[in-house]
Amino acid sequence: MGYRHFDTAKIYGSEPAVGNALREAIFNGTTNREDIFVTSKLWGSDHHDPVSALKQTLRNLGMEYLDLYLVHWPVKLKPWANFAVPKEEEFEKLDMESTWAGMEKCLELGLCRSIGVSNFSSYKIETLLDFASVSPAVNQVEMHPMWRQAKLREVCGDHKIHVSAYSPLGGPGNAWGSTAVVDSPIIQSIAQQHNATPAQVTLKWGLSKGSSVIVKSFNEQRLKENIAALDLKLDDQDLIEVDKLEERKIMRGEFLVNETTSPYKSLEDLWDGEI
Template identity: 75%
Template sequence: MGMGTYSGENDRETTERAIRTALKMGYRHFDTAKIYGSEPAVGNALRRAIHDGLVEREDIHVTSKLWSSDHHDPLSALHQTLKKLGMEYIDMYLVHWPVSLKPWVDYPVPREEDFETLDMENTWSGMERCLEMGLCKSIGVSNFSSRKIEELIDFACVTPVVNQVEMHPMWRQKKLRSICGDYGIHVSAYSPLGGPGNAWGTTAVVDHPIIQSIALKHNATPAQVALRWGLSQGSSVIVKSFNPRRIKENIGALDLTLDDWDLFEIEKMEERKIMRAEYLVNDTTSPFKTIEELWDEEI
């Protein structure tokens, strides 16, 4: 179970305090990205925890991501990430989106004029160079469909270790998990609760009657049921909360066991992709003219 650190409106102090709380509760995987703005807080909190003897560096797993404006030079981008984190290496470096933006685009929702031609072969070569230089322990991708994974495999010298995607009981990613499994790629779930609290998120997952019923049966919370489902599929789950009570509740999912009937019931739930990223689609400058092209019909 990983802790997501997209800070949004949270200040650095709040983020650092939440990370320290999470460390004390047993979290060891921390997920950040250039575009989240949380790299300095993550690095500072983890360095202080290491200095204080709360944790050893080799016991924590730090993930960050190549933003879309840095596809032309992943090596320089990772150097900047490491500088912000105050670390010599990170454990995982992911291509955040299969989209390339102009170098000055440092905001999450691009304008129509911000897109550049995507050269994924060149981008991945840069990611492999980061790995060769020891700046990261492994490399992977995020938001890649089954087809985009297969296209990447065609030219990659190093197979991505991880594909981090939206995944929860209402978006189960069965096809993608199967394809990734064929190549030995681990699927990591972001928004494993459906992203409640985000502008684009929903409470539909944790409010769903099936999830509520299973939670009642096991004397657990709906969030714990959703997280345990993700873990039961062999995925890691990246949860995001800065509230100490929720941080504790989330990791409590590790103590929950779902039975076969629970899993059967969850398979009945209607599926709906929540994070659709329509802002990456346009008729003129984006490589994706429709939402179906962006997700290769996995929508």
């Protein structure tokens, strides 16, 4: 269908399956390694040694390098904390300077072609840039018509950091997701005007902002529908209508907040007011 970017992470548990499928496609001549783009992410329990973590990810994938390696969250956990929702006693003090030095080492060793971050606020981006020798290439964050990330997109744009949108449809189907975005009367009205689906309008909105959009579907018809968003043309009035939508962050990160061991005592701390 034309999909070329495959987004995975240690904590998803999907690295081996993604690697098997891609290696099979390369072996069969369906595609070449240089024609696909593979992203994975450093989990909090591996902040103490990003190089070893990435080497394990590459073993999981059966690949020699990643195209992009991201710090999954600005959170450091105990080395054994390998669950998506950490326990209170599993948090450690975050030392982003040493974590980023490890990420830069991954790049230097040729284990990945680029490095970046995920779930970083504008403030955390600017703080990272104060000590980084290599700027992050990407900040992957929640972004959709009901969480437009205007300030973050501006900050990242000023520093030539690409914004990649996860949950560009609002994450329906995820335990924490919502159908509010695609069910919005404004989105549905725009879709009707263009003889498109609400999902296509939502994805095209993200693309129109210069972001990449990471879609997740196992349904062949939905896969076709999603990629057809590339052919949709939204006009200025459509974009004005989207800006009228009330904003609401869906992936809020409550599981990373506590008053004792986490560096973040509140959601305001985690997102530096961008909540």
